[in-house]
Amino acid sequence: MASLTPAEKYSIISRNLQEVLGKEQIETILAERDLNIYWGTAPTGKPHLGYFVPMTKIADFLEAGCHITILIADIHAFLDNMKAPMELVGKRAEYYTELIKATLTSIGVPIDKLKFVLGSSYQLTAEYSLANMKMCSKTTEHDAKKAGAEVVKQVANPLLSGLMYPGMQALDEEFLGVDAQFGGVDQRKIFVLAEKMLPALGYKKRSHLMNTMVPGLAGPKMSSSDPDSKIDLLEAPQDVKRKLGRAFCEEGNIAENGVLAFVKTVLFPLRSMNGKSPVFTILRPEKFGGDVTYTTYEALEEDFKEKKVHPGDLKNAVADAINELLGPIRKWFDNDKLRQLTEDAYPTPKPEVKAVKSNKPAANANLPVDISRVDIRVARIVEAKVHEANPNSYVSTVDCGNGDVRTVVSGLAKYVPLEEMQNRLVCAVCNLKPGKFQGILSSAMLLAGSNADDSVIELLQPPAGLEAGDLIEFEGYGQVDRSSPEKLNPKHLIFEKVSADFKISPDGHALYKELQFKTKAGPVTLKSLKEGRIR
Structure with missing residues (x-):
């Protein structure tokens, strides 16, 4: 903006960032003209709430008079260990472009001042290809792997495509004609590579602006490829x-x-845009203190730390705030054209068809999605140990009956003392497809109950007098054929849909819908939990 000094522009550009590389270079440019910045995103999985962080910074950049290019990096999406198949990349690039425009518009950012560029529009030219070859000739395998360590999907035997990714991202700075690149702090190693390699190729060194990463709901950062970590x-x-x-x-x-x-x-940065005073309100009954309003994040954090704000109340307030944010974006996509684009970019998975023996049902797809599909048994933990690589998890040897002994990994170490894990009866789901967890193949799931904020987690308790392998039954539903059980593939979400109806009754009984987990010795219960969920 003409009315802003270079110092004021830099202050707006750099606020709320975690790190800036090349501050002096930016200040020099701002003394002469406005800054050219690019932000890129590879169209892989569906964009998540974490995208609001760069969107708010793009608003800052525009306020400071910057010229912004948004790169839809379609070639990079394919190079990253083929996260996006080539036949879907084009549609996903269209989807990302439309969704980013919808998101920016929803928070009041004028998209007519932005320039959208498709990576393939210049990355497939002869000029870019030659520059890429020069980049490859000066970049070692070690440096390429190191640069992409936090961005490119890491595998034991990396493909050449993933090794090319960081160098091409560096080259984009030159071919887009920018002064600085903006991205998450997880891209820092790529930015350092760019600062080293571009001058080696005869190009000028650019600056780099890094925002913080939004933690996931169940992990270190939100990820487009992890549905449990993001919204x-x-x-x-x-x-x-x-x-x-x-x-x-x-x-x-x-x-x-x-x-x-x-x-x-x-939430607080979004509500502070355009000089507004942020307000965040938590609604709660009068008996729990009544509604409370915060105008600074620090005050909310302090109250939560002092346990003046209950996790359940915080979650409800955040869920309401998120739905308010997402409302305009949902409305933008509420038309046949964009619904079809969504389906083209992310096709609904077709039911998996497998060959079956003649004495089995022809297709599990026609079976009801209910508790009759799930093999829940009484089992006995023979021995449990703390996971060598993760102190928050146990690795247990579990007897599921009739000589069926399995290894089970469970994230219970923060909640259940090790001594309580030894030689005890539990409820185990025994027909899930085995999967590796924290490097160990786990072949069953131990069912546990939790309260609303997960501060208390307890294993389900079968009554005394039972043996490993004894049935857990549900009135009106049949049992899984243990001689030839269906293996529940996590891709089909059978167990996830059924377990959504698991809960804890006010008297501490484990329920499926309104039916007790029944055994020949009585119902399955919880040690202390009254109401809650089971997982």
Whole structure:
């Protein structure tokens, strides 16, 4: 803006960033003219709430008079270990472009001042290809792997495509004609590579602006490829509520709290745009203190730390705030054209068809999705040990009956003392497809109950007098054929849909819908929990 001094422009450009590389270079440019910046995103998985962080910074850049290029990096999406198949890349690039425009518009950012560029529009030219060859001739395998360590999907035997990714991202700065690149702090190693390699190729060195990463609901950062860690920008309101309800949000814990971090990195900055005073309100009954309003994040964090704000109340307030944010974006996509684009970019998975023996049902797709599909048994933990690589998990040897002994990994070490894990009866789901967890193949799931904020988690308790392998029954439903059980593939979400109806009754009984988990010795119960969920 003409009315802003170079110092004021730099202040707006750099606010709320985690790090700036090349501050002096930016200040020199601002003394002469406005800054040219690019932000790029590869169209892989569906964009999530974390995208609001760069969107708010793009608003800052525009306020400071910067010229902004948004790169839809379609070639990069394919190079990153083929996260986006080539036949879908084009449609996903269209989807990303439309969704980013919808998101920016929803928070009041004028998209007519932005320049959208498709990576393939220049990355497939002869000039770019020659520059890329020169980049490859000066970049070692070690440097390429190191640069992409936090961005490119890491595998044991990396493809050449993934090794090319960081160098091409560096070259984009030259071919887009910018002064600076903006991205997450997870891209820092790529930015350092760019600062080293571009001058080596005869190009000028650019500056780099890095924002903080939004923690996921169940991990270190939100990821487009991990559905449990993120909320999509087109997520349905009820799914937002459900995911927030399951998010880790331990009472008083401000260090490892994705819900609280979202308020800090997204909600308060968004509500501070255009000089507005941010307001964040938590609604709660009078008997729990009544509604409370915060105008600074620091005040909210302090109250949460002092346990003056309950995790359940915080989750409800954040879910309402997210649904308010996503409403305009959902409306933007509420038409046949964009619904079809969404389906073309992310086709609905077709039911998996497998050959079956003649004495089995022809297709599981026609079976009801209910508790009759799930093999839940009484099992006995023979021995449990703390996971060598993760102190928050146990590795247990579990007897599931009739000589069926399995290894089970469970994230219970923060909640259940090790001594309580030894030689005890549990409820185990025994027909899930085995999967690797934290490097160990786990072949069953131990069912546990939790309260609303996951501060208390307890294993389900079968009554005394039972043996490993004894049945857990549900009135009106049949049992899984253990001689030839169906293996529940996590891709089909059978168990996930059934377990959504698991809960804890007010008298501490485990329920499926309104039916007790029944055994020949009586119902399955919880040690202390009265109401809650089972997972």
